[in-house]
Amino acid sequence: MKDWICFFISAFFAVIGMTAFLFAAVGVFRFDHVLYRMHASALADTVGVACLTLAAVVYIGANFVSLKELAVLLLMTLSSPVSTHLLAEIEYTMGNCKKESRRIDGLGGDEK
Amino acid sequence: MTPELTEAIKISLLVLLIVAAVAASVMKKLVPALIVFTSFSLIMALVWILLESPDLAITEAAVGAGVSGVLFYMALRRMEQMKRSFIEKDGADGDGNDDDDKPDETDGGGENDEDQR
Amino acid sequence: MTINPTKPTGAVKTMKIRDNIKKWLAYDYDLDAAPVMPDPVEPDVEAPDISFWRSLRRRGAHRALYYVAAVICSIILASTLILTVSGMPRYGEDAEFMDTVTYEYLAHGMEYTGAVNIVSGIILEYRAFDTLGESFVLFCAVTCVLVLLRIDDGKDDVSLPCHDLTGDVILSRTMRALIPFIFIFGIYVLLNGHLSPGGGFSGGAVLGAGIILLSSAYGEKTSGKFVTERTFRIVTTSALLFYCVGKSYTFYTGANGLHSFIGNGTPGNILSAGLILPLNVAVGLVVACTMYGIYRMFKERRF
Known part of the structure; x- marks a missing residue:
């Protein structure tokens, strides 16, 4: 019975993770502005990686390997949003952002 | 993981490898070509794992997908800086006489391009 | 038949060596400067300004040749490598003669x-x-x-505008x-x-x-x-x-x-x-x- 519970939990997480990756891929293809694409890829990719590694951890069980998987999860959650943040900051500062594409402008700044 | 599934994954990864290699060669702008080259290294690292050589996989992931891309980008920036300093020194550039022999000139940084959106 | 030279692509200053070479080849983008050559014998037929083979170079034919040669060399190299690899034993098998x-x-x-x-x-x-x-x-x-x-000393390097992270x-x-x-x-x-x-x-x-x-x-x-x-x-x-x-x-x-x-x-x-x-x-x-x-x-x- 416990095997079935583990299997269903990991299957649930795996399906959520793959759906998130699907959304990320569709978003990267369909948006036309760079910042929109970055937003889609960062958020959905991080959620997808987290859910998939959780599915793998639950499926394998309490093992040394699953501890390494948790380390992978920690690394991806730390590094992927930070790198996307840096790219977005550079793009905002250096690129020619159109006025219409900045509806919510948290950083403020002059109109370009 | 049945052997057929492993074979199918291996074949699809190899096909992706060829596609990435060809795409990195024929792209006109250099910065997207560099990104495709980095993805080539990543797919190569996966192929090394499927061929049961973890030493090579670790090295390919660390060198190709990490350091090599960064070094290429720094070289592109330096090239762009040198080009701009030559242009400013010599006045208007454009000895277009011998440019028939060269392939298409590309700009190194694509930060300010409108048509990349 | 005369072949008009193509318009130069905006060269303001050309290098000295190029000027000399152009003079020596006796055709010049600058139509005002006279080429340094002895008076040619008057031919019966009106000779073109430039020979047919040189005009090929200016019309970009050498580029097509380069592409064709590149494709042929790549095909030869790739087929040689593939034939060599297919002659080797399959991955994972025992091959007594090689190992x-x-x-x-x-x-x-x-x-x-x-x-x-x-x-x-x-x-x-x-x-x-x-x-x-x-x-x-x-x-x-x-x-x-x-x-x-x-x-160089690096002093006269134009620094690209970059956002310092x-x-x-x-x-x-x-x-x-x-x-x-x-x-x-x-x-x-x-x-x-x-x-x-x-x-x-x-x-x-x-x-x-x-x-x-x-x-x-x-x-x-x-x-x-x-x-x-x-x-x-x-x-x-x-x-x-x-x-x-x-x-x-x-x-x-x-x-x-x-x-x-x-x-x-x-x-x-x-x-x-x-x-x-x-x-x-x-x-x-x-x-x-x-x-x-x-x-x-x-x-x-x-x-």
């Missing part, structure tokens, strides 16, 4: 070298000379970069948690070359990437505290010297049947497998310094 040395390595590798990881045993014991050559190649690469990028809050706070683990992982991979997959090259690449990340997150002052040009020079040269001296000692004692004081130890311990651990450290240091050195030389012209 005479491989059986020797697999059967006696662990007992002669003492390394659990046979790959490290091969590249640092059986084929240690080739690995020394690889380290020399890395050293030469950095030396060439140092020489080539230091020709050195003091970014998110980056520095996050990397404060991540960089120590990167270094620990790099050192772990470096030291475990003879026990698990890893070794000098992988560990050195990870260490180099960690130093690059440190220098771009916290600025050059922080990473300049432990990697300067003097450190780089001392580390690389002493690592290569140590590799040469240590391995020469092992070659000498092994070839002459003498007893060397570097034993093999029990396989599985961290201090075993003879000289593989120190050599891994040497190679890893060279690789890390190479990565960081090339990065710094391309970023600014000093180290």
Whole structure:
């Protein structure tokens, strides 16, 4: 019975993770502005990686390997949003952002 | 993981490898070509794992997908800086006489391009 | 029939040599300057200004030739390689005629070298000379970069407008948690070359990437505290010297049947497998310094 519970939990997480990756891929293809694409890829990719590694951890069980998987999860959650943040900051500062594409402008700044 | 599934994954990864290699060669702008080259290294690292050589996989992931891309980008920036300093020194550039022999000139940084959106 | 020369693409100043060559070839974009040539004999038929073969070059025919030759060469090279590979035995099969040395390595590798990881045993014991050559190649690469990028003073370099990410809050706070683990992982991979997959090259690449990340997150002052040009020079040269001296000692004692004081130890311990651990450290240091050195030389012209 416990095997079935583990299997269903990991299957649930795996399906959520793959759906998130699907959304990320569709978003990267369909948006036309760079910042929109970055937003889609960062958020959905991080959620997808987290859910998939959780599915793998639950499926394998309490093992040394699953501890390494948790380390992978920690690394991806730390590094992927930070790198996307840096790219977005550079793009905002250096690129020619159109006025219409900045509806919510948290950083403020002059109109370009 | 049945052997057929492993074979199918291996074949699809190899096909992706060829596609990435060809795409990195024929792209006109250099910065997207560099990104495709980095993805080539990543797919190569996966192929090394499927061929049961973890030493090579670790090295390919660390060198190709990490350091090599960064070094290429720094070289592109330096090239762009040198080009701009030559242009400013010599006045208007454009000895277009011998440019028939060269392939298409590309700009190194694509930060300010409108048509990349 | 006359062939009109194509319009020049906006050259304001041409170089002197080009002017001379044009004069010597007796056709000139500048129609006002007279070419320096004796008076030609009046021909019966009106000769063209330029011969047919030279006009091909100006019309870009050599470019098509280049493309055709490139495609043909690629097809020949690719088909040769594919035919060679298809003649070799399949991956995973036993091939007695090709693998005479491989059986020797697999059967006696662990007992002669003492390394659990046979790959490290091969590249640092059986084929240690080739690995020394690889380290020399890395050293030469950095030396060439140092020489080539230091020709000018760097004062008249146009600096591209760039957004400086050195003091970014998110980056520095996050990397404060991540960089120590990167270094620990790099050192772990470096030291475990003879026990698990890893070794000098992988560990050195990870260490180099960690130093690059440190220098771009916290600025050059922080990473300049432990990697300067003097450190780089001392580390690389002493690592290569140590590799040469240590391995020469092992070659000498092994070839002459003498007893060397570097034993093999029990396989599985961290201090075993003879000289593989120190050599891994040497190679890893060279690789890390190479990565960081090339990065710094391309970023600014000093180290």
